Amino acid sequence: MTTPAADPASSSTVPLRAAIAALPAYVPGARPSGTAWKLSSNENPYPPLTSVLAAIQSAATDVNRYPDMYATELVETIAGHVGVDAAQVVVGNGSVAVLQHVLEAVVEPGDEVLFPWRSFEAYPIITAVSGGTPVTVPVTADGRLDLPAMAAAVTGRTRVVLVCTPNNPTGPVVHADELDAFLAVVPRDVLVVVDEAYLEFVRDPQAPDALAVLRAHPNVVVLRTLSKAYGLAGLRVGYALAEPRLAAGIRAASTPFGVNHLAQRAAIAALQPPAQAEMAQHVDALVAERTRVADALREQGWDVPATQANFVWLATGERTAELAAAATAAGVLVRPFAGEGVRVSIGEVAANDAFLALAATWR
Secondary structure (H helix, E strand, O other), rough: OOOOOHHHHOOOOOOOHHHHHHOOOOOOOOOOOOEEEOOHHHHHHHOOOHHHHHHHHHHHHOOOOOOOOOHHHHHHHHHHHHHOOOOOOOOOOOHHHHHHHHHHHHHOOOOEEEEEEEEOOHHHHHHOOOOOEEEEEOOOOOOOOOOOHHHHOOOOEEEEEEEEEEOOOOOOOOOOHHHHHHHHOOOOOOEEEEEEEOOOOOOOOOOEEEEEEEEHHHOEEEEEEOOOOOOOOOOOOOEEOOOHHHHHHHHHHHOOOOOOOOOOOHHHHHHOOHHHHHHHHHHHHHHHHHHHHHHHHHOOOOOOOOOOOOOOEHHHOHHHHHHHHHHOOOOOEEEOOOOHHHHEEEOOHHHHHHHHHHHHHOO
């Protein structure tokens, strides 16, 4: 059957919001075809945990029913896992969606949302969609957040500051003393979001205890996800931790039924002790691989930031697009950031070896 050509006269003339029309495109990690290694999306390369897979299979018989709209059991499980009251937990369709709801709850049109750059590429998109005005502060030459410069950039119009630690895509964490000094000068009516999507991979002893920060600063929200270390990227479960009044506001802005039934059951299973132990083994193995890959790259002559996530960053500058295309041709998918660098996820040992062999030719 032939699809009829679109009639230009039938095209909509309804104007989009200027902020939406001007949105930068979110570029997902490339998807493999054939036998390519996928090191482009910061995914956990291990298959689903056994108990989690069993929970998904069991829950599949109930997908004709709506999920619990408030994900009550999941919220209580997360609260018990991290040691906060359930009233402080808000869940959503991945931490990106939760962050969207955070901004929707507090940002008025024209309010400034301040974040480092380069950082998570969804930040400017979410800011624009919420009606905020993005304000960026460059990361340092070694890929670290410049918190003193971010503090200096706070104005009377600043409503939210986003602190990505470890920073995606460069990898370093902020240190506890840096964050304490930053929070000491940020006005108490400015919301500070500490985005910890890669928390489980952190081994730096100077990293902050975000829960202690949350207890000490009621203007802090902590973001976390089960997509990375827990291997639930395909089910999308993220959560925010906040003081109860803020949490209630974020919950009010959230999409109804934002976490589907399979995702709720899988996340609950993932937070049980047997799955926790299995997850920790996988994460330890990935951290060991991260060290091996970063050390090998430095031996090749690359200047690799001190990553605490499940990826490494190479500043490839103007050669970025060329090198990413060469990687794809060689069967290794990486995530290019045009004109800046490539982020390479830590994957299977064979995948990492393939990338290391390729990176050596780039030098």
